[in-house]
Amino acid sequence: MKRSIIQGTVIQMPKRAAKDGTLYKRSDGRWEAKFxxxxxxxxxxxxxxxxxxxxxxxxxxxxxxxxxxxxSGEYMEPSKMxxxxxxxRWLEDYAGDKKYGTVKSYKAQVKTNITPFIGGIRLCDxxxxxxxxLYNLLAKGTGTKKALSPKSVKNVHGILHEALSVAxxxxxxxxxxxxxxxxxxxxxxxxxxxxxxxDEQIAAFMAEVDKxxxxxxxxxxxxxGMRESEAIGLTWDCVDFExxxxxxEKQLQKRPLADGGYVFMPLKNxxxxxxxxxxxxxxxxxxxxxxxAEKKLRAGSLWEGWQNAKERQTALVFTxxxxxxxxxxxxxxHFKKIVGSIDSPETRVHDLRHxxxxxxxxxxxxxxxxxxNLGHATASFTLDVYGHVSTxxxxxxxxxxxxxxxxxxxx
Numbered sequence: 001m002k003r004s005i006i007q008g009t010v011i012q013m014p015k016r017a018a019k020d021g022t023l024y025k026r027s028d029g030r031w032e033a034k035f036x037x038x039x040x041x042x043x044x045x046x047x048x049x050x051x052x053x054x055x056x057x058x059x060x061x062x063x064x065x066x067x068x069x070x071x072s073g074e075y076m077e078p079s080k081m082x083x084x085x086x087x088x089r090w091l092e093d094y095a096g097d098k099k100y101g102t103v104k105s106y107k108a109q110v111k112t113n114i115t116p117f118i119g120g121i122r123l124c125d126x127x128x129x130x131x132x133x134l135y136n137l138l139a140k141g142t143g144t145k146k147a148l149s150p151k152s153v154k155n156v157h158g159i160l161h162e163a164l165s166v167a168x169x170x171x172x173x174x175x176x177x178x179x180x181x182x183x184x185x186x187x188x189x190x191x192x193x194x195x196x197x198x199d200e201q202i203a204a205f206m207a208e209v210d211k212x213x214x215x216x217x218x219x220x221x222x223x224x225g226m227r228e229s230e231a232i233g234l235t236w237d238c239v240d241f242e243x244x245x246x247x248x249e250k251q252l253q254k255r256p257l258a259d260g261g262y263v264f265m266p267l268k269n270x271x272x273x274x275x276x277x278x279x280x281x282x283x284x285x286x287x288x289x290x291x292x293a294e295k296k297l298r299a300g301s302l303w304e305g306w307q308n309a310k311e312r313q314t315a316l317v318f319t320x321x322x323x324x325x326x327x328x329x330x331x332x333x334h335f336k337k338i339v340g341s342i343d344s345p346e347t348r349v350h351d352l353r354h355x356x357x358x359x360x361x362x363x364x365x366x367x368x369x370x371x372x373n374l375g376h377a378t379a380s381f382t383l384d385v386y387g388h389v390s391t392x393x394x395x396x397x398x399x400x401x402x403x404x405x406x407x408x409x410x411x
Contacts, residue, residue, distance in 0.1 A: 021063045031056050033063035079172040084119030090163040113156045123173050128180045150187045196355040204342040214334045216288040217318045223281050225356035225374050228349050229253050232326050234317045244282045247274045254328050269377045357386050
């Protein structure tokens with residue numbers, strides 16, 4: 001039996017070979033347990049570990065739990081790394097497979113909504129209670145920081161959970177404190193109400209848009225459902241005039257100049273799609289191709305776009321007066337002027353895409369077709385966004401049922 005000291009008294013403890021622990025009360029009133037976790041490979045000396053607590057029983061329990069893990073080979077030395085340091089390392093070394101915009105968003109969330117609140121806690125000390133407290137703070141708002149929506153809090157959770165999962169996989173912590181679904185419950189997110197243009201607004205928009213130099217761009221987005229960056233990045237080789245097809249395979253994404261400025265990037269879901277458009281859209285693009293040739297003649301030596309017929313095949317469809325790609329902020333400014341003139345100032349360019357989806361459904365397209373045209377990952381997502389039935393769709397459904405009833409009644 002090995003002896004141990006408790007409050008100055010020698011007591012007998014069961015022998016545990018070289019991994020035994022000693023337990024005693026310190027002069028400051030706290031209890032301390034010391035035990036050996038292994039051997040330092042460099043020096044050959046034992047590695048000693050201490051745990052502290054207010055009561056003898058709590059410290060003894062913690063020591064015995066650690067000794068049991070050492071015996072089973074499951075013991076893990078607590079990481080002294082703070083959460084803030086780990087989040088920075090995770091973003092640098094383990095988030096590189098994400099898209100540029102995703103990483104940018106992750107960094108902003110970590111800087112704003114994670115590090116300021118729990119970044120100073122050591123990884124090994126972070127608890128589910130700490131994580132829950134963070135989410136509560138974000139949901140309620142703190143000081144000058146306004147409350148986040150349930151969806152935004154859930155986005156923060158997704159980032160933190162993923163980072164801590166990697167920490168578990170690397171052996172920095174035993175378990176993920178953001179993995180407790182019973183404790184970490186989230187209020188149901190309120191879906192944003194989409195605001196497609198009404199038939200009357202579409203008619204007013206079409207009457208006004210032709211006064212703008214970006215008319216072809218706006219009408220193409222409205223009747224093809226392309227995202228703004230997809231339309232800005234559309235090239236002539238992706239337009240099939242004969243079959244009224246547009247192949248959407250890339251987007252021109254805006255980045256800070258330090259990160260390259262505008263850059264061609266894969267699509268949101270990395271899934272190329274081909275959209276069968278109305279001949280009306282094809283004619284818009286035919287006209288735009290002629291206008292582009294005229295712009296080149298006017299620009300002369302200032303023209304920065306395609307220089308010959310071969311280059312034009314893969315050149316951008318929508319350009320400014322000197323052949324350069326459109327600037328997103330400029331596009332928005334033109335759009336705001338148009339919708340302002342039709343008394344719809346809150347309408348966004350993205351609402352043209354919503355309008356296309358609703359028009360497709362109202363004109364009889366099924367959700368699978370709309371999903372493929374919009375480039376959504378799943379039809380269930382399309383259904384979630386556009387599943388509400390408009391008054392017109394309900395009326396059309398009722399009319400079809402009435403025609404069926406009348407038909408069978410006359411047979």
